[in-house]
Amino acid sequence: MELVDEHGKWAGRQLERAVAERVKQGTLGSASKLCVVAALGAQRSGVSSLLNRVCGTQFDAAGRERDAPRTLGVQALFCAASRLEDAGAFLALDVEGFDQMSTTRVLIQDAGASFAAAAADVLVLSVFMHDISKPEASGMAALASIARTLRALHESGTLGGSAIRRRVIVAVRDYDAEELSEQELADFYKGELGAHMGGGLAAVKKVFDMRFEFLPHAFLQRDEYEQGIERLQSLLVQLQQELSCRKAAAVYPQMRKIWQSIERELNQNSRTGHASGTAQDEEADAAYYVQAAMREALDGYFKRVQPWKEAVESARLVRNFGPDCKLRVDEALTAFDEATRPYEHTRVYLVRREELRTSILLDLQTLFSRQVLKVRDIAYHVFTEKASRIPLSGHVEKRVGEAIQEADQFFVERASALRCEYAPKDAWRFENERAELLGGIRENATERLQLSRLQGSYIPKIRKPVSVSFHYLDPTPFGWYDSRYKPAIPVGPQPSEDPDRYRRAGIGSIRPTSSEGHKFTRRSSIDYAETLRLFEADAR
Numbered sequence: 001m002e003l004v005d006e007h008g009k010w011a012g013r014q015l016e017r018a019v020a021e022r023v024k025q026g027t028l029g030s031a032s033k034l035c036v037v038a039a040l041g042a043q044r045s046g047v048s049s050l051l052n053r054v055c056g057t058q059f060d061a062a063g064r065e066r067d068a069p070r071t072l073g074v075q076a077l078f079c080a081a082s083r084l085e086d087a088g089a090f091l092a093l094d095v096e097g098f099d100q101m102s103t104t105r106v107l108i109q110d111a112g113a114s115f116a117a118a119a120a121d122v123l124v125l126s127v128f129m130h131d132i133s134k135p136e137a138s139g140m141a142a143l144a145s146i147a148r149t150l151r152a153l154h155e156s157g158t159l160g161g162s163a164i165r166r167r168v169i170v171a172v173r174d175y176d177a178e179e180l181s182e183q184e185l186a187d188f189y190k191g192e193l194g195a196h197m198g199g200g201l202a203a204v205k206k207v208f209d210m211r212f213e214f215l216p217h218a219f220l221q222r223d224e225y226e227q228g229i230e231r232l233q234s235l236l237v238q239l240q241q242e243l244s245c246r247k248a249a250a251v252y253p254q255m256r257k258i259w260q261s262i263e264r265e266l267n268q269n270s271r272t273g274h275a276s277g278t279a280q281d282e283e284a285d286a287a288y289y290v291q292a293a294m295r296e297a298l299d300g301y302f303k304r305v306q307p308w309k310e311a312v313e314s315a316r317l318v319r320n321f322g323p324d325c326k327l328r329v330d331e332a333l334t335a336f337d338e339a340t341r342p343y344e345h346t347r348v349y350l351v352r353r354e355e356l357r358t359s360i361l362l363d364l365q366t367l368f369s370r371q372v373l374k375v376r377d378i379a380y381h382v383f384t385e386k387a388s389r390i391p392l393s394g395h396v397e398k399r400v401g402e403a404i405q406e407a408d409q410f411f412v413e414r415a416s417a418l419r420c421e422y423a424p425k426d427a428w429r430f431e432n433e434r435a436e437l438l439g440g441i442r443e444n445a446t447e448r449l450q451l452s453r454l455q456g457s458y459i460p461k462i463r464k465p466v467s468v469s470f471h472y473l474d475p476t477p478f479g480w481y482d483s484r485y486k487p488a489i490p491v492g493p494q495p496s497e498d499p500d501r502y503r504r505a506g507i508g509s510i511r512p513t514s515s516e517g518h519k520f521t522r523r524s525s526i527d528y529a530e531t532l533r534l535f536e537a538d539a540r
Contacts, residue, residue: 001014001015001018001075001076001077002014002073002074002075002076003015003073003074003075003076003093003115003255003259004073004074004111004112004115004259005072005073010256010259010260010263011073012252012255012256012259015076015251015252015255016252018078019034019248019249019251019252022078022248023248023249028089028248032088032089032247032248033088033089033240033244033245033246033247033248034089034090034091034245034246034247034248034251035088035089035090035091035121035122035236035239035240035243035245036090036091036093036119036120036121036122036245036246036251037055037079037090037091037092037093037120037121037122037123037124037236038092038093038095038116038117038119038120038122038123038124039051039092039093039094039095039123039124039125039126040095040098040113040116040117040123040124040125040126040139040142041097041098041125041126041127041139042097042098042127042131042136042137042138042139043097044097045097045126045127045128045131045137045173046126046128046173047094047095047097047126048060048094050124050126050171050173051092051094051124053229054081054124054229054232054233054236055077055079055080055081055084055090055092056079056080056081056082056084057077057078057079057080057092057094058077059075059077059092059094072096073096073112074093074094074095074096074112074115074116075093075094076091076092076093076094077091077092077094078090078091078092079091079092081233083230083233083234083237084233084236084237087237087240087241088240089248090236090240091251093116093119093120095112095113095116096109096112096113097109098110098113098136098139098142110142110145110288111262111263111265113142113145113146114145114146114149114150114262115255115258115259115262117146117149117150117166118149118150118153118158118159118258118262119254119255119258120166121166121167121239121240121243121245121246122166122167122168122169122236122239122240122243123166123167123168123169124168124169124171124232125139125143125168125169125170125171126171126173127139127170127171127172127173128172128173128174129172129173129174129175129176129179129180129185130174132172132185132188132189133188133192135192135196136288136291136292138189138192139170140189140192140193140196141196141287141288143168143193143196143197143208144193144196144197144198145288147197147203147207147208149262150164150166150207151164151207152265153258153261153262156261158257158258158261159258164206164207165206165207165208165209166207166208166209167208167209167211167239167243168208168209168210168211169211169212169213169232169235169236170186170189170210170211170212170213171213171215171232172185172212172213172214172215173215173218174215174216174217175214175215175216176216177214182212182214185212185214186210186212189210189212190204190210193208211235213228213231213232213235214228215228215229215232216228286343286346286348286349287348289340289343290340290343290346290348290349290352291352293335293336293339293340293352294336294352294353294355294356296335296339297332297333297335297336297339297356298332298356298359298360300331300332300335301328301331301332301360301363304328304331305328305363305364305367308321308367309367312367312370312371315374316374317371317374317375318367318371321367321368321371321417321418322417322418322419322420322421323421325364325368325420325421325422326420326421326422328360328364329357329360329361329364329420329422332356332360333353333356333357336352336353336356337353340352340353357422361420361422361423361424361427364420365423365427365428368418368419368420368423368428371418372415372418372430372433373433375411375414375415375418375433376411376433376434376436376437378410378414379407379408379410379411379414379437380407380437380440380441382406382407382410383403383404383406383407383441383444384444386403386406386407387400387403387444387445387448390403390448396448396449397449400445400448400449403445404438404441404442404445407437407441408434408437408438408441411433411434411437412434415430415433415434
């Protein structure tokens with residue numbers, strides 16, 4: 001029976017007719033209590049199969065495609081397990097997974113999980129042990145969103161007289177006691193859930209009464225798994241006896257009322273693009289939706305580059321890899337931006353967008369590196385093919401040098417064409433591969449030349465060093481000085497006499513020109529009379 005279809009529309013008339021039919025047949029009394037059990041979980045977490053095994057239902061657990069969800073919307077079936085039928089009437093709800101789906105369904109998934117939690121008496125959450133620390137896959141983010149919805153419905157009076165607190169059974173799949181004890185795992189989960197709800201363990205206890213059931217691997221430990229299924233059934237019977245479940249005739253009207261309230265909020269979110277509430281709630285919702293959009297963009301990218309990976313695995317090059325890399329990055333970022341447009345103002349949007357871009361570039365860099373190795377091998381093959389056609393003659397060295405240059409140029413051009421425009425400057429480099437190529441080519445070229453030399457067809461030219469010497473007698477020719485020795489001639493003008501010492505001046509030599517200190521200069525023509533007069537004046 002379909003309660004909410006895949007488009008987020010109410011389709012619960014089937015449940016109303018099914019309850020009336022059972023009342024008419026006498027298998028269900030109108031005053032009988034009907035315990036509603038809702039199963040939640042991430043995509044591919046085995047929710048439908050677990051529900052079928054515990055409750056005896058026949059929900060579709062095969063899926064239409066490998067990556068397609070098993071359930072869309074909310075489905076309902078009466079439980080047929082003998083242990084549950086003996087205890088009373090049970091109605092099982094199979095809810096669409098709340099992660100790893102198209103962002104166009106995020107609001108529908110969130111609304112379906114909130115509806116099931118509000119309409120159910122007991123929640124069964126299927127979690128794999130290796131996903132227990134992941135907020136989305138473990139259901140922590142979903143439970144935090146459900147808690148806000150339950151509080152809003154309780155304050156608006158939609159829940160009627162029923163209490164806001166819900167019984168939650170966390171079924172831990174593939175449990176391994178050697179990794180973590182049951183108590184440690186339960187404490188960790190409740191602590192992390194309290195952190196997501198923003199109030200610690202006290203906030204968790206106000207909304208959820210949590211129980212844990214640990215199921216080992218269904219195939220490797222089949223007997224222990226069957227015992228865990230029986231414990232789950234016993235726990236459901238125990239909770240059904242403790243709870244004051246609604247009467248069968250009141251289940252459908254109550255569910256209809258709850259969905260109408262949630263549908264109004266769903267329509268409002270579809271128009272505004274984000275949930276109403278405080279800034280903290282908006283940031284938390286943005287983290288959930290943006291994370292889902294990033295995963296969808298990554299899934300789309302991986303599907304588009306799958307042919308590239310197959311080509312690289314088979315040692316082939318991808319045509320137009322460099323320009324197409326830019327196109328693949330742009331496509332993924334565009335899809336992400338369109339899906340998260342209402343949350344562009346949040347911090348988580350910027351973080352996830354950069355994370356998406358970095359993840360794609362790292363994956364493309366792996367393909368780039370493997371193709372560079374292939375180009376290196378092709379360039380080496382180009383050299384060997386060209387070198388094999390070079391005749392053994394006196395010009396073999398020149399021809400081999402040309403072949404080396406041609407192979408090097410071939411490698412640089414092809415490797416540069418593989419680079420992406422968005423690649424960081426310090427990444428997507430091929431200097432090491434180029435050095436390895438040239439090293440291998442030179443070894444091959446040396447062997448080629450040595451073979452030619454041994455055969456006598458190639459005689460290398462004798463290279464004689466040319467030495468140039470300059471002999472001179474002048475110790476400082478052209479003003480040059482030998483830096484190894486102290487120059488013999490002082491550098492720069494030097495005074496010929498001590499200016500502080502008086503000496504007898506002669507005709508045609510020097511004369512004083514200052515009273516403070518004697519500064520001496522040479523004259524080209526001498527006035528003898530003037531010289532004698534100055535000499536006599538100086539002597540007095």
